[in-house]
Amino acid sequence: MIEYLHFHLPVLPIVIPLMIAPLCVLLGSRHVANVLSLFACWVTFGLSLLLVSRVCELGEISYFLGGWKPPYGIEYAIDPLNSFLMAMIAGMGAIVLTYSGPSLRDEVPKSKHYLFYSLYLLCMTGLMGMCATGDLFNVFVFLEISSLSTYALISLGKTRRAPLAAFQYLIMGTIGATFLLIGIGLLYQMTGTLNMADIGVQLERYRVAAVIVDGIEGPPHWEGSRTMLVAFAFLTVGLCIKMAVFPLHTWLPNSYTYAPSVVTCFVAATATKVSVYAFIRVVFGIFTPEFAFELLPLDTALWSFSLVGIFVASIAAIYQTNIKRRLAYSSIAQVGYMLLGISMANQDGLTAGIVHMFNHGLIKGALFMVVGCFVLRLGSVQMDDWRGAGKTMPWTSLAWAIGGLGLIGVPVTCGFISKWLLLTAAMEDELYLVAALMLISSLLAVIYVWQVVEVLYFSPPSEKAKKATEAPLIMLVTTYVVVAATLVFGVWTTWSAGLAGDAARFLLQGGAP
């Protein structure tokens, strides 16, 4: 039995939510669906933790779906990077679902609850699948599973703007996914395979080589075809849309703002990070950093877009009175930090990028959970209505303050770890300007977080805040679990920065998936 479990471990975290999702619809009862989906999420979380420990113990695990050997069959390749991310996604999925009860009853009509649970599980399936799979076309399929369920989840929002936001996201998201599909097709045309590791091997004939003339290194030499360049362009742009990189971010603020609070918690904590992961896989696993960063100026493009994005989005966040929208803009800025780390393509930078995916997932998840508590009790996401809520809802307000410190990157919180690593990496690469701009941008985070803290603690209470009571226990406890996690991983980094370091080392050694 245990052997059987170990053998099928890579596929179980994807199959379990996938199987239970239709079951929730078929049984049609919201209580049954609630219990089933909670069960599925926690079991998935347990299994992905087991998977992390197996990968730490045995190294890479390769699972052949249906027993068909790659490159013909679909392979699930679990390595330090994706097992780590899968554990984060499943963990956030389980905890947000546990948290969801009261908030969901408040914001979504009861007749739609069983559909919500089903969509939630499908979304999780898609995200987990995107991480686990080693097959490029499979990435596209899972991306669409998670995206389609996310569009439907967003449209569950209370206001009439929710379906509109979902529609706009659907258009942008589908363009992104179709770009990805074009890129995959062109790569298949060149290599005749869809297995990511195999594509990497096939493309080895087009490796970039430095030409050395009289001991002086000339411009990088490359004999590839235009198809490869076009494929790379389509894949990069397609994933950038899904990541919400600065000029392609327009879908994100509305989606996060008008979706039900629970949906925002889960999606904000996981979805963009998985796209960042897929981007890392494409750049490092398939095309190699030499191709992307030496032959093509992807690093310059990435860090300039990231920095502009960080500043524009942070400044935009400062001017938002809707708190969900404020956090949404902050999410766009934070994706910038991840890409900044990746664009440096050295050990520290990549570690910073990966660990920030994890840390930001926790922090943003925690903050949106706090917003969910306030929305339940105050019925509003406007800053004016939050005035003075620190007195009537002290615990929820404290959670905001701690989570906000993490977002700024104050020591002892996990946000500090990622910023510190990023700064070290920038110094190592002698990118002093980038380092300086990064520090200045953190000050902007101080402003947009602290404005809210000030409103909560130092303003005369609004009418709504006077009548408010503390959030339900289950929501508070789960929020504090995540908030505590942001502190724990700010002090004890073996499982965050340590694992991310392993993953970065693995990628830089030409780690094909």
Added chain:
Amino acid sequence: MTLTEFFGLYNYWIVVFLMMTGFYIVIARRNMIKTVIGLNIFQVSVVLLYVTMGKVTGGTAPIIPPGIAGHSDGEHASSHGSHDAHEVVDHAHQHAADAAEIIYSNPLPSVLMLTAIVVGIATTALALALIVRISEDYGTIEEDEILLMDRRQ
């Protein structure tokens, strides 16, 4: 590039034309139904791209003809090194020679496109469902009018 070469790539020209048309409609049209139609054209161009790359010149449908189907067993046996299968092996060689002359098109891109078409249908269905709800709530499906209504609030 000679004229024959140019027209020889006609599939790709159609793909590029459809792709750009669809993409332009998505960007330029503010009516939601038209946007969805543009999106569909865009996706269909990708289907054509894949199917084109799967076609091998002179290739037939990738189904093994009845005469050859029997031999694949013999081949199987020989590859496993059976001793008593000499005769079968001879047969198999002959048939393998026959089989080698047949060129098959690559079925995989078409199979991939079955999945992509299903995804496309799901996307369209969801988009249309959302449009129905938007139209119920706002009374219009022109994006400009909706934005105006939201701004006025």
